[in-house]
Each structure stands twice: as C-alpha cells, then as structure tokens.
Amino acid sequence: MEDRKLTVRAVERALDILLCFTRTSDLGLTEIATEIGLHKSTVHRLLATLEEKGFVIRNSSTDKYRLGIKIWELSTHLSQNDDPALLLLADMEELREQLGETISLYLRDGDERLRIQAVQSNQAVRRVAPVGARLPLTVGASSKVLVAFSSSEQQEELLNSPDWPLTVDVEHYRQQLAEVQRNGYSTSYEEREPGAAAVAVPIFDRTGALRASLSLSGPVSRLSMDKLHEYAPVLIQAAQEMGFKLR
Incomplete structure (x- = not known):
C-alpha cells in the first residue's frame, strides 16, 4: 500500500x-x-x-524546459464530439467575419476562467487573445456570464471565498450578476484592462447545462457601450446555434 501511495504521489x-x-x-x-x-x-x-517520454524538451543553451511533442500528439486525438474548442471553431470564424472583432470561448475552471479557443480579429488594432490564458472570475464580461448562470451553490462558494479580492465589492458584483441573468448577456468596458471592451453570452447545451461563455472583444475605440449592446443579440443567436451542437 505504501508503494502504491508513493507511485500516485509521483504521478x-x-x-x-x-x-x-x-x-x-x-x-x-x-x-x-x-x-x-x-x-x-x-x-x-x-x-x-518526462523528457525521456517526450512530454517536455530541455533547451541545452538556456537550460529551460518547454512542453514536448507528446502533448501535441495527445491533443490531436481529442474528439470533436466532446471538445467545444474544436467543434465550435467554424462558427466562431463565421462570427468574426460577420462582426469583425476577436471572438473567444471560455470555460470555468475552479475560481478562474480558461480561454480554450480564440479567433483573432483581422483588423490592424485588435485584442490579442492567447488560447490557454487563465483569468479571474471576479472581473470581465465572460467571468460574469460563467458565474451568473452557474448554480447558486457555486456562486456563493465564489462570493464567500477567502481569496475574493478586496478591490471588488461583493454586493456590487451580486447586482451585476442579477443584471446579467435578466439581460442574458454581460458587458465590460475597461474593466479588466485599459482600452479593452467586451460582450459575452452563455452557451447552453441541448440539456440546458451551461457549457461555456462566448465573447466578442476589441479596443474601446471601436466598441462603445452602444455597440456592445447592439452586438449582444447577434451573439445570443450564435450561442444558441452553437449550443445545439453540444451533447
């Protein structure tokens, strides 16, 4: 039993x-x-x-490690039937062509949101949205969507977390969540970073379960609050069509 525990710990x-x-x-x-x-x-x-198995590679000149080819090989075997990042990519590209701004897909992972897919705007001035980026759930349009449409238990766990930042007023955040639930979408205007604006909507699968947040983002020079509200119904319609494709 002790050997088994040590093996699991090593993993x-x-x-x-x-x-x-x-x-x-x-x-x-x-x-x-x-x-x-x-x-x-x-x-x-x-x-x-890990290096011997191909999961990491060491750069001999810098003595630093990076992910190896085996990680990529594993990712190529993800099923499109199960992975929203692959299944919804074509729809996101179509939405980008229609609206001209960066389109991103987020999942909730604990107290963070994870960007699992992004289609960059073709415009010269744009928001660069790296896939794999982790962001807090306390600020941002997609964060509020992922929290607003989660269960009340999940909401309270987050709002009462000892790690909740002192710079974010809990009661104001609660009011924002209620507004997101009423409207069916969320906006942010220079909320997480200066010069950036976004609008986000929930994606529900065919069972009605929340699967992801779909967002449009870009510079405030192009995205006024009026423009964000104008784009919201387009994103809601797109999210409904995307959700129908998810099991």
Whole structure:
C-alpha cells in the first residue's frame, strides 16, 4: 500500500510540473521547483522521466524546459464530439467575419476562467487573445456570464471565498450578476484592462447545462457601450446555434 501511495504521489508531482506550463512556455528547474514547492533534486528526476517520454524538451543553451511533442500528439486525438474548442471553431470564424472583432470561448475552471479557443480579429488594432490564458472570475464580461448562470451553490462558494479580492465589492458584483441573468448577456468596458471592451453570452447545451461563455472583444475605440449592446443579440443567436451542437 505504501508503494502504491508513493507511485500516485509521483504521478501527481509529474502532473503538477506539466501544469506549470499553463502560465508560461519556458521554465527553468529552479522556477518549477519553486512553483510546486519541491526540492530541485526531486523535480530534476521527474523532469528527466518526462523528457525521456517526450512530454517536455530541455533547451541545452538556456537550460529551460518547454512542453514536448507528446502533448501535441495527445491533443490531436481529442474528439470533436466532446471538445467545444474544436467543434465550435467554424462558427466562431463565421462570427468574426460577420462582426469583425476577436471572438473567444471560455470555460470555468475552479475560481478562474480558461480561454480554450480564440479567433483573432483581422483588423490592424485588435485584442490579442492567447488560447490557454487563465483569468479571474471576479472581473470581465465572460467571468460574469460563467458565474451568473452557474448554480447558486457555486456562486456563493465564489462570493464567500477567502481569496475574493478586496478591490471588488461583493454586493456590487451580486447586482451585476442579477443584471446579467435578466439581460442574458454581460458587458465590460475597461474593466479588466485599459482600452479593452467586451460582450459575452452563455452557451447552453441541448440539456440546458451551461457549457461555456462566448465573447466578442476589441479596443474601446471601436466598441462603445452602444455597440456592445447592439452586438449582444447577434451573439445570443450564435450561442444558441452553437449550443445545439453540444451533447
């Protein structure tokens, strides 16, 4: 039993190392060890195994690690029937051509939202939306959508979290959630970052379960609040069509 526990612990630690790369692409041994709270000797042994299996690659000139080809090989076997990022890509591209702005797809992951797909605007001035970016649930149009249409238990867990930022008023956030529920969409105007605006809507699957948040974003020079409200019905219609494709 003890050997089994040690084996499971090694797997957990190896996965923790891989998860470090959700925030950046290149990391050194010391950075990884600090991030996951392990001795460098332990991390070095785990990295050697991951490198041997092709899950990480070490750059000999910089002595930094990055994800290896095996990660890409695994991702190619994701089923389009199960993965919204692949299944809804064509619809997102069509929406981008129609409205001319960056279109993103977010999922909730704990107390964060994760951008799982993005179709960049073709305009010269645009918001760059890197896939894999993690953002807080306390600010932003997509964050409010993902929280507003989650269960009351999930909402209260987030709103009463000890990690809730002091800069965000809880009662004002509650009022925003109620407004999002009434309108069926959310907007943000320089809320998370200066110069950026967004409008987001929920995507429900055929069972009525919340699956993702669909957003349109761009610079405030093109996206006034009136423009965001004008685009909202278009996104709602697109989200309904997308949701029908999800099991």
